[in-house]
Amino acid sequence: MTQPTLTRSWVASANGHTDFPLQNLPLGVFSINGSAPRAGVAIGDSILDLHAAIDEFDGEARRAVEATAGGQLNAFFELGRGPRVALRERLLELLAEGSKLHTREAQVLHRAADCQMHVPARINDYTDFYVGIEHAQNVGKLFRPDNPLLPNYKYVPIGYHGRASTIRTSGTDVRRPKGQTLPAGQTEPTFGPCARLDYELELGIWIGQGNEMGDSIAIGDAADHIAGFCLLNDWSARDIQAWEYQPLGPFLSKSFITTISPWVVTAEALEPFRKAQPARPEGDPQPLSYLLDKRDQAAGALDIELEVLLTTATMREQNLPAHRLALSNSLHMYWTVAQLVAHHSVNGCQLQAGDLFGSGTLSGPQTGQFGSLLEMTEGGKIAVELPSGEVRKFLEDGDEIILRARCNREGFASIGFGECRGTVIAAR
Amino acid sequence: MTQPTLTRSWVASANGHTDFPLQNLPLGVFSINGSAPRAGVAIGDSILDLHAAIDEFDGEARRAVEATAGGQLNAFFELGRGPRVALRERLLELLAEGSKLHTREAQVLHRAADCQMHVPARINDYTDFYVGIEHAQNVGKLFRPDNPLLPNYKYVPIGYHGRASTIRTSGTDVRRPKGQTLPAGQTEPTFGPCARLDYELELGIWIGQGNEMGDSIAIGDAADHIAGFCLLNDWSARDIQAWEYQPLGPFLSKSFITTISPWVVTAEALEPFRKAQPARPEGDPQPLSYLLDKRDQAAGALDIELEVLLTTATMREQNLPAHRLALSNSLHMYWTVAQLVAHHSVNGCQLQAGDLFGSGTLSGPQTGQFGSLLEMTEGGKIAVELPSGEVRKFLEDGDEIILRARCNREGFASIGFGECRGTVIAAR
Structure with a gap:
């Protein structure tokens, strides 16, 4: 059971009643003002732009972020469990209270209400x-x-x-x-x-x-x-x-x-x-x-x-x-x-x-x-x-x-x- | 009825008993010896490599050939009837007896028996x-x-x-x-x-x-x-x-x-x-x-x-x-x-x-x-x-x-x- 129950996030809205606390971290594909669709992670009432924060990842987690390029999650899905878990572990650090990523909030975080969501992958069948x-x-x-x-x-x-x-x-x-x-x-x-x-x-x-x-x-x-x-x-x-x-x-x-x-x-x-x-x-x-x-x-x-x-x-x-x-x-x-x-x-x-x-x-x-x-x-x-x-x-x-x-x-x-x-x- | 019944092809095998006489000209995707799949046209016992012959096409026919790039015919299918008919008309000229393309046979024609055929398009549904x-x-x-x-x-x-x-x-x-x-x-x-x-x-x-x-x-x-x-x-x-x-x-x-x-x-x-x-x-x-x-x-x-x-x-x-x-x-x-x-x-x-x-x-x-x-x-x-x-x-x-x-x-x-x-x- 890997849920870090007690950890709080520096994204304040993630700590109250929300579908997307630090323990969730679902992936999706979003755009803003007609930009190209790109991968993000829901956190409270915000979306973390994975590619804007890509230099925060290395190893398997970096591989996972790279596989989300192009605005479709198929290649990320194909990677399987290992890189997905590594990405989650790193996201738990980055979005936890005290993380230095907080100082880059303006660059890496968007208000979800400002974003348009997309079907997250090319659905083959x-x-x-x-x-x-x-x-x-x-x-x-x-x-x-x-x-x-x-x-x-x-x-x-x-x-x-x-x-x-x-x-x-x-x-x-x-x-x-x-x-x-x-x-x-x-x-x-x-x-x-x-x-x-x-x-x-x-x-x-x-x-x-x-x-x-x-x-x-x-x-x-x-x-x-x-x-x-x-x-x-x-x-x-x-x-x-x-x-x-x-x-x-x-x-x-x-x-x-x-x-x-x-x-x-x-x-x-x-x-x-x-x-x-x-x-x-x-x-x-x-x-x-x-x-x-x-x-x-x-x-x-x-x-x-x-x-x-x-x-x-x-x-x-x-x-x-x-x-x-x-x-x-x-x-x-x-x-x-x-x-x-x-x-x-x-x-x-x-x-x-x-x-x-x-x-x-x-x-x-x-x-x-x-x-x-x-x-x-x-x-x-x-x-x-x-x-x-x-x-x-x-x-x-x-x-x-x-x-x-x-x-x-x-x-x-x-x-x-x-x-x-x-x-x-x-x-x- | 646009079938040029009496026209013969400089591809000799297209003039005998064949599925692919000059009047057919079906499109497909082929490769040779592990090459990248590319678009071709069946003619007799041979395949015309459309991209090897691309400088023979202009206007709507050229647009059709360009749409077959990438080894999948989806973009060509999407163009609809006009460019498809233009391509056919030009192919009828190029493959008819007396066409100058005959002199480029070695560059543009492959024996079908040497080729591997592929599913010709990405099938969405x-x-x-x-x-x-x-x-x-x-x-x-x-x-x-x-x-x-x-x-x-x-x-x-x-x-x-x-x-x-x-x-x-x-x-x-x-x-x-x-x-x-x-x-x-x-x-x-x-x-x-x-x-x-x-x-x-x-x-x-x-x-x-x-x-x-x-x-x-x-x-x-x-x-x-x-x-x-x-x-x-x-x-x-x-x-x-x-x-x-x-x-x-x-x-x-x-x-x-x-x-x-x-x-x-x-x-x-x-x-x-x-x-x-x-x-x-x-x-x-x-x-x-x-x-x-x-x-x-x-x-x-x-x-x-x-x-x-x-x-x-x-x-x-x-x-x-x-x-x-x-x-x-x-x-x-x-x-x-x-x-x-x-x-x-x-x-x-x-x-x-x-x-x-x-x-x-x-x-x-x-x-x-x-x-x-x-x-x-x-x-x-x-x-x-x-x-x-x-x-x-x-x-x-x-x-x-x-x-x-x-x-x-x-x-x-x-x-x-x-x-x-x-x-x-x-x-x-």
């Missing part, structure tokens, strides 16, 4: 998993009340290929998609704007070192291939999805946009928040051997509190605070992230630095824990009431969804992920 | 469609004899996202994948090498100019966004597929490798082989308006003869020729390539230069026209007999699959696509 078992059960119940989970669910970490070209960073508007839908009771589809627009609360997983095609990443090595984590909103057009998805899965119902939070929270920052994989209910099968590793079973799960909030245009006009739609946790993953990596590559599929995985929607089993409106409204049957007196079954134009994440543990500094925001705008 | 209606019906019949096509099939150009990282060029070995499969009559899966390895005969479509996220490409403009065509083998692990694909579609059963032929056959070369879209059978619905364009209906289909051949290790030892498994045609596409582009972007999904589409398996309705072993063997029930006395239900280690394509039309030079080859090697 994006895979969306479906390992939130409560979500799978909640959704399955809508279609198959007696048998919500398909027979493969507890053996196969279910996933599918997603669209990489439309992954955008927090704050990007979400244009309501158009498409084919089948009106209730009809046999012929119509074409028009999506009428059942939804969000999905997911954890994003950044892949670090990849593998050659034909090779597999063993479950025991899988954790070393993960560079970090973010939040991911898998926006979904439920009416388009229902009509298009048989037999090959979701396509245009998801590919119009996927939003991620811009900061890459490292495995090292999350180390204190690892837990044993929740015990499988009695009668659930053991994972097959290529998915089974003692260390992973003992500490492969992540205890991250996940939150969904909504504001509508009316709520913003009335200065009402964002309304919490859900509070959930990444412990609802049926498979660990190491199991996702081992499964994805077991057939010889090549993973590459900068690949992104989505976890699938991470709902809890109870009201108030559902990670999508599809679940909250039981497929559009029950309206959600908002503090403004409005109701929602699905998203309307002007609605903004905000995802947040936070890790808490007694005796450790609490860390957060920053936000993943998106506002729905009208169809073209 | 790969989408596999399912628009071979005979294949959909043949496969559907195995599962639903009375109702082989799902209700959406004749409205939605069905497709799904594929894995871009494992697309390889012709000649790359195909490592037999491992994975979970459910043995017949069992309720628990086992893990091991795929026992039902198959190929799929597809047309590949290279995207040229893209669109911004949130915009759509209108059906009338869609043809201008297509840079060219290739052959594509969508290798498939049928036993892994059957167990994993519900509810989100194929994943590890396809992502171990996809093989493409290396030459990009342009829309201009294929112009004489365009046809009216085959009439929909009586009772089939009209396409929705965003998929309907008169010009596309009149000339949006492609008449390309497609062939699958097999050799086994034993056949090669006995010097037996490759055995034809199927002869089919791209006219079995239920949707045109323009319809695929319009559909893919109708929700605002961003397409980018270098995206690749697969058509889906292009089978005919009859024996001898099936584009996969799944169809030929009726799901593994009927063995295929080979000239060596061997039989196959699915592919064995050492089997090589060869895809070929050819366009024939009275009064026009016949053109081909080159080969798409792959040999199965044993699982790790």
Whole structure:
């Protein structure tokens, strides 16, 4: 457990309530006033410009900073754990109270509010998993009340290929998609704007070192291939999805946009928040051997509190605070992230630095824990009431969804992920 | 119709029986003896090195050649139709009999047999469609004899996202994948090498100019966004597929490798082989308006003869020729390539230069026209007999699959696509 709990930073905002205390140190890519995108580290309400401070690093840490050149973190991800840890150790010194770097504050630190964040890496391939078992059960119940989970669910970490070209960073508007839908009771589809627009609360997983095609990443090595984590909103057009998805899965119902939070929270920052994989209910099968590793079973799960909030245009006009739609946790993953990596590559599929995985929607089993409106409204049957007196079954134009994440543990500094925001705008 | 049918080339091999006569001029990326990959044009049994001949080009054609720098054709694809046509017109002059370029043959021409071909562009996203209606019906019949096509099939150009990282060029070995499969009559899966390895005969479509996220490409403009065509083998692990694909579609059963032929056959070369879209059978619905364009209906289909051949290790030892498994045609596409582009972007999904589409398996309705072993063997029930006395239900280690394509039309030079080859090697 390497968290320096008691160390304070000379960046004052990092010592109060913040997502980004000294113990977090997530990496991202930012620009100011239209400058070229470059790598930075979030600290309190500020961003450390890694390249402005590059002469403060040497050895492995210097190598890590150099690999972030060019405004994309792929080469840094590819370096793997060693240089990433060295960078973290040096950053802990540089940003701690008493560091001489404080005297260079004006050169190396920017106010985050002045910066524009970017997607932090070139995403080669994006895979969306479906390992939130409560979500799978909640959704399955809508279609198959007696048998919500398909027979493969507890053996196969279910996933599918997603669209990489439309992954955008927090704050990007979400244009309501158009498409084919089948009106209730009809046999012929119509074409028009999506009428059942939804969000999905997911954890994003950044892949670090990849593998050659034909090779597999063993479950025991899988954790070393993960560079970090973010939040991911898998926006979904439920009416388009229902009509298009048989037999090959979701396509245009998801590919119009996927939003991620811009900061890459490292495995090292999350180390204190690892837990044993929740015990499988009695009668659930053991994972097959290529998915089974003692260390992973003992500490492969992540205890991250996940939150969904909504504001509508009316709520913003009335200065009402964002309304919490859900509070959930990444412990609802049926498979660990190491199991996702081992499964994805077991057939010889090549993973590459900068690949992104989505976890699938991470709902809890109870009201108030559902990670999508599809679940909250039981497929559009029950309206959600908002503090403004409005109701929602699905998203309307002007609605903004905000995802947040936070890790808490007694005796450790609490860390957060920053936000993943998106506002729905009208169809073209 | 711009095909200069009667013009001969000073490259003698381009004038006999060849896939690459003067009328074809496909682009690709090659290297020799480990040199850096660079752009070339296939002509007979040779490759024209575009950059060695760059001083022969000016204006739009020069711009096209310059855009092929760096050994990837993405920037060239992005230029769109104008520069591509200018390049073709100039190449037709330069490679025609009597051109002065003949005197520079030693500098600008390489024997194709001496060259290594590469995947010609950085593939940002790969989408596999399912628009071979005979294949959909043949496969559907195995599962639903009375109702082989799902209700959406004749409205939605069905497709799904594929894995871009494992697309390889012709000649790359195909490592037999491992994975979970459910043995017949069992309720628990086992893990091991795929026992039902198959190929799929597809047309590949290279995207040229893209669109911004949130915009759509209108059906009338869609043809201008297509840079060219290739052959594509969508290798498939049928036993892994059957167990994993519900509810989100194929994943590890396809992502171990996809093989493409290396030459990009342009829309201009294929112009004489365009046809009216085959009439929909009586009772089939009209396409929705965003998929309907008169010009596309009149000339949006492609008449390309497609062939699958097999050799086994034993056949090669006995010097037996490759055995034809199927002869089919791209006219079995239920949707045109323009319809695929319009559909893919109708929700605002961003397409980018270098995206690749697969058509889906292009089978005919009859024996001898099936584009996969799944169809030929009726799901593994009927063995295929080979000239060596061997039989196959699915592919064995050492089997090589060869895809070929050819366009024939009275009064026009016949053109081909080159080969798409792959040999199965044993699982790790």
